[in-house]
Amino acid sequence: MKLNTNSNAYIIIYSAILVVIVAFLLAFVYQALKPMQDANVALDVKKQILYSLNIRDLDGAEAEAKYAEVVKEEKDIDGQKVYECQIDGQDIIVANLKGMGLWGGISGYVAIDKDGKVFGAYFNHESETAGLGAEIKDSQEWQEKFIGKKIWDENGNVVLSVVKKVEDPATQVDCVTGATLTSNGVDAMLKEGLKNVEPKAEEE
Numbered sequence: 001m002k003l004n005t006n007s008n009a010y011i012i013i014y015s016a017i018l019v020v021i022v023a024f025l026l027a028f029v030y031q032a033l034k035p036m037q038d039a040n041v042a043l044d045v046k047k048q049i050l051y052s053l054n055i056r057d058l059d060g061a062e063a064e065a066k067y068a069e070v071v072k073e074e075k076d077i078d079g080q081k082v083y084e085c086q087i088d089g090q091d092i093i094v095a096n097l098k099g100m101g102l103w104g105g106i107s108g109y110v111a112i113d114k115d116g117k118v119f120g121a122y123f124n125h126e127s128e129t130a131g132l133g134a135e136i137k138d139s140q141e142w143q144e145k146f147i148g149k150k151i152w153d154e155n156g157n158v159v160l161s162v163v164k165k166v167e168d169p170a171t172q173v174d175c176v177t178g179a180t181l182t183s184n185g186v187d188a189m190l191k192e193g194l195k196n197v198e199p200k201a202e203e204e
Contacts, residue, residue: 046071049083051122052094052109054147056140082197085111092119095197099189102181103127106136106189112151112197118160121146123186133182145173151194158194162187 043060046067050058055066071094073084081096090113097108104126111119121143123136135142150171151160159171162183166172175183 048122048124049085049094049109051143052111052120053085053087053092054111054120078196080193080197087119090114093197095193097189097193099185099192101125101128101136101185102133102179103129106182106185108136108186108189108193110146110151110190110194116151118146118149118151120144125182128182129179131178133176133179135176135179136182136186139176142173142176149173156195158191160190160194162190 043063047058047063049071050056050063050066053070055070058066070085070087071083072086075082075084083094083096085092085094093112095110095112097110099106099108106123106125106128108121108123110121113119123143125134125137128134128136130138146160149160151158153159159168161172162175163172164175164180166174175187
């Protein structure tokens with residue numbers, strides 16, 4: 001019996017088989033590439049931590065080696081990642097922060113010296129506006145404004161802030177121009193993410 005390639009049954013069966021084959025191939029490719037993707041994500045995290053330690057412009061192999069050299073221990077404190085590092089004999093704590101910007105999630109790493117001041121900082125985002133909110137990631141100059149800022153007051157309250165008008169240069173950083181809501185998100189992320197880092201890290 002001759003196969004009727006114009007029938008609805010043939011078209012449906014042919015389409016179903018094609019969908020199954022394509023789905024299988026996509027799943028195979030995904031599984032094959034997943035280890036490489038996971039490795040790239042892990043390397044990106046390591047680079048961001050190094051950025052917060054003011055170590056930049058390293059390629060993949062250099063970043064892996066430098067990370068292994070300076071990061072001594074990784075801890076999970078109440079669901080928050082904290083990294084104990086050493087730079088030129090100085091003990092530094094790097095805290096991983098997460099928050100919300102204008103259009104989506106934001107994140108960051110803040111390196112803290114033994115005096116409770118910012119050693120360095122790096123921020124990232126999922127979907128902030130290029131040239132505005134995205135400057136929290138793209139502007140190294142803005143990130144470097146955090147260096148040397150005091151994080152806590154004598155009572156352990158977070159005083160490090162992102163504000164429209166700097167009145168206390170020891171604790172405040174001016175917001176990104178034209179990105180008030182994203183800057184507010186960074187400020188809230190700092191307040192929430194740093195409130196328990198120092199006491200918890202010292203107890204360990």
